[in-house]
Structures are given as structure tokens and as C-alpha cells.
Amino acid sequence: MKTIAALQKLVTAASLDGGPSAAELDAIEQEMPLIRAEVELLDAQIMTIDRPATELDERRIRRARNRVMAARRDLTNRATTALTGGAA
Template identity: 70%
Template sequence: MKHIVALQNLVTPWPDGLEPSDVELDAIEQELPLILARVDLLDAQIMTIDRTPSEVDERRIRRARNRVLVARRDLANRTAGSTGSGDAA
């Protein structure tokens, strides 16, 4: 059996700068609770795409929405507290 191999260099070489920086990784880590809450909400909504939501489904979606709101609030409070340089009004 004959193997087919690329004998030429890649057309678009992999640049070294594609890895996320430490600052970007820290930002992702701070947003992770919100990302996970949104994934949970999406999972709850996907479960009811092809059927009428039951009372349990509605409760699951409502709780997932509340978790998203809490995560958004916490993230906003965290970022507002870290960027503010003055006293509270």
C-alpha cells in the first residue's frame, strides 16, 4: 500500500500568537459562571423544543433563567467593583 503524504510546507503556517493571553484566560475564568448558567438554560429549552413543556419543564427553565440573572448580576458587580477607582456615590 502506498501512503500519500504532503511533501510541501503548509500554505498557511500556524502562527505563534493564536494562544490566548493570560488576560484573556482570566476574563474567561471570570465569565465562566455566566457561561455555564447560559448553557444550563439552553439545555432546559432544548429539552422542550419538540413537545409542550410540562410544569416541571417550566420550573426548570424558570430556575435556569434565574441562575443566568444571578450570574449576570454577580459578574456586573465584580467588574464594576474592579474598574472603579473613585468612592461610592
């Protein structure tokens, strides 16, 4: 019986370096307001899955959508001013 051996090194062995870099953590921290707003929107939508949405539910979802849009706007504006070097 012949043994089967790998002819190449493991591909994933070098990629397991122990976690995200400082730059990746900073990027996540910058996006946290948007992430929180999206989670809040999801929570509001999940609450209405198994029942009809009441007026209060619709208001909650609308406000959560507005928070998501505001967080996206703020994140985009921060990224744009960082790339251009400040306000025009």
C-alpha cells in the first residue's frame, strides 16, 4: 500500500497570524456607528416578522432607517474629507 503525502506546503498555515491588524481595528472603530445603526434597524424589522406592523413599529423602523442613512452620510463625509485633506 502506498502512502499519500502532500506535495506542497499548507496554504493556510501562514495566514493565521493571530487577529486583525491595528489598521483594521481602526477601520472597524470608524464604522461602529453605522454597524450599531444597522443592527438597530434589523432589530426593529425582526420584531415585525411574525405579526402585522403597528404604527409604533413603522415609526421605529423609519427612525432606524434614518439613523442608518445619517451614519452612512457621516462615514462618507469623514472618508471624503480624509482623502481631500479637509473642507474645500
